[in-house]
Amino acid sequence: MVLISDYIVVRSRSGLEECISQESPLCPVCGKPLKYRDSRVRIYKSYNGRKHLLRIRRLKCGGKDGCGRLHNELPEFIIPYKHYASEIIENVIDGVSTPGDPTTEDYPCEKTMQRWAAWFSFYCFLFEITARCLRKQKLFHLRPIGKEGSSVLSVLRLEGTGWLSFLIRYIYNCGGRLPAGNPEAFFRRENFS
Ligand SMILES: [Zn+2]
DSSP states (O other), X not given: OEEESSOEEEEOXXXXXEEEOOOOOXXXXXXXXXXXXXXXXXXXXXXXXXXXXXXXEEEEEOSTTSOOOEEEEEETTBOTTXXXXXXXXXXXXXXXXXXXXXXXXXXSOHHHHHHHHHHHHHHHHHHHHHHHHHHHTTSSOOOOOOSTTOOHHHXXXXXXXXXXXXXXXXXXXXXXXXXXXXXXXXXXXXXXX
């Protein structure tokens, strides 16, 4: 899986959306260039549970010395293994959208919101470390964060929308991943605990 930030989404008369990009992502496994292989349709949901069909590219790690893996190329407004657009998930995590909010009505439902909160709480430390690494490499600028040891993630969240997709893009493009489903169950299953 690779995530891109430079793209446009075009909607056809049939309602199918297509993600078009000139980005040339590198393989997150071996760092070699990726080449277009084929495309597939991915579903995502916007507010009120509205479903969208989005055509995305599937890329193959090519060349003689590449690892040969296939990667779905996602625009960064989609979080891998999540159905809702990242802005909606981020707003719930930040407390901007709540179960009583009329913009969300029944979708996402309260249970889904609780799952996202638990998911964020589980990966909070990973997001903090990623934010610190990126800041150290001067890949983004923050206003002064106060005393040494302050949470870079907290300051990044205060900077405005897009922090979640920004961090997840770097995690995936550097070879990391956030497993699908309940993270605690995943790590128990894989005997990481
Ligand atoms: Zn590769």
